[in-house]
Amino acid sequence: MAAMNADNEVFLTVALPTDIVTRDYRLQCLREADGVRSVVVEEDRVRCGPFVLGDEAAVPPLLYAFACAAADAGEDPVVTFDEAEDCLEFLRAVAQQRPGAAAAAAKTIAAVERSISDSAPLPEADRAVHEVGAFLPHECSKIIEYAEAHGLERGARHAAHATTDVSCFDVPQLRWVAAACSERVVPLLAKLFGVDDLVLADLFVARYAADGQRALEEHEDGSPWSFVVPLNDRFEGGGTQFVELEGAPIFRPAVGAALLFSGKNRHRGVATTEGVRYILAGFVDVRKGFVDKRKRSRSRSPPPESSPQSRKRARGAAASPESSQNQGAAAFDACARAARPVLQQLAGMPDDRARLAQAVLDAIPE
Ligand SMILES: O=C(O)CCC(=O)C(=O)O
Numbered sequence: 001m002a003a004m005n006a007d008n009e010v011f012l013t014v015a016l017p018t019d020i021v022t023r024d025y026r027l028q029c030l031r032e033a034d035g036v037r038s039v040v041v042e043e044d045r046v047r048c049g050p051f052v053l054g055d056e057a058a059v060p061p062l063l064y065a066f067a068c069a070a071a072d073a074g075e076d077p078v079v080t081f082d083e084a085e086d087c088l089e090f091l092r093a094v095a096q097q098r099p100g101a102a103a104a105a106a107k108t109i110a111a112v113e114r115s116i117s118d119s120a121p122l123p124e125a126d127r128a129v130h131e132v133g134a135f136l137p138h139e140c141s142k143i144i145e146y147a148e149a150h151g152l153e154r155g156a157r158h159a160a161h162a163t164t165d166v167s168c169f170d171v172p173q174l175r176w177v178a179a180a181c182s183e184r185v186v187p188l189l190a191k192l193f194g195v196d197d198l199v200l201a202d203l204f205v206a207r208y209a210a211d212g213q214r215a216l217e218e219h220e221d222g223s224p225w226s227f228v229v230p231l232n233d234r235f236e237g238g239g240t241q242f243v244e245l246e247g248a249p250i251f252r253p254a255v256g257a258a259l260l261f262s263g264k265n266r267h268r269g270v271a272t273t274e275g276v277r278y279i280l281a282g283f284v285d286v287r288k289g290f291v292d293k294r295k296r297s298r299s300r301s302p303p304p305e306s307s308p309q310s311r312k313r314a315r316g317a318a319a320s321p322e323s324s325q326n327q328g329a330a331a332f333d334a335c336a337r338a339a340r341p342v343l344q345q346l347a348g349m350p351d352d353r354a355r356l357a358q359a360v361l362d363a364i365p366e
């Protein structure tokens with residue numbers, strides 16, 4: 001490891017971006033998520049380090065490994081914003097594909113997501129939560145019926161913040177629901193939040209039950225816009241809570257009404273304490289090739305070459321269409337290969353780091 005010293009520390013040079021907000025983001029992200037102890041700003045670069053593989057609290061062993069691998073790959077290692085994004089994707093893939101490492105990866109993802117959202121507060125206009133009518137009660141009952149007939153599974157798609165769910169794209173009898181959302185919900189979302197060219201990227205039915213998965217922990221969705229439609233009302237508790245809004249309000253719209261919100265407005269699914277709660281949840285992306293002019297500095301620009309389906313899925317999910325799953329798997333394998341030598345080195349350490357590194361090694365392919 002060219003960049004790792006005898007104390008198992010690595011120093012990286014980060015190219016300074018031109019805009020200060022992005023720079024702040026990067027530094028904060030690196031500091032908080034990687035346990036960086038010092039950051040030295042030089043003329044047009046930032047040197048930071050040491051990166052240390054820490055303990056359970058915040059340590060992102062995979063991010064660390066990724067940073068090391070990036071450092072190892074180049075003579076003048078540079079960690080860019082995009083690489084941090086790639087790393088998040090890698091972590092999501094680990095959570096998705098390797099249940100053994102899901103907890104560690106989820107913790108790391110949450111830390112990185114948190115540092116991203118801390119670095120740029122959500123604009124006031126995007127903090128709004130709207131309710132609009134979307135489905136009739138009998139349509140909601142049918143959606144539940146078909147979802148249950150197919151079966152719902154936990155962690156199969158959104159591993160980092162997993163719901164017990166089934167994709168509407170995987171159930172032929174539920175494909176109409178996607179069409180209905182594209183017609184009835186997405187245009188309203190666009191209008192209410194003043195954005196253009198939105199496309200439905202993911203749609204699923206999720207189930208919470210007092211004797212099953214009761215709640216969904218606080219998170220941000222991976223896509224810029226989201227909606228939740230309650231499909232029934234025979235339960236106690238439940239609801240969608242927005243933890244950063246004043247008073248942390250819990251929304252419980254009527255059956256069939258859609259709650260529309262920014263995916264970056266941190267929220268959680270409140271515990272269902274009696275009965276079963278079903279929701280329809282949708283993640284909405286900006287259409288291919290369209291540059292959202294209202295984009296916040298911290299949000300990713302939609303890569304022009306990517307299709308809506310191939311972009312990151314919210315909450316650490318794999319994309320549902322097969323082609324993007326394949327792409328995701330290839331990216332995962334490439335990252336895993338890059339990270340493996342570093343992890344092997346760490347697995348030989350005499351302390352807690354070895355266990356963490358070994359857990360990750362066990363979770364990635366040979
Ligand atoms: O249960 C809810 O109301 C929230 C669901 C949610 O946030 C999600 O599926 O991403």
Ligand SMILES: [Fe+2]
Pocket residue numbers: 219220221226267
């Ligand atoms: Fe969510």
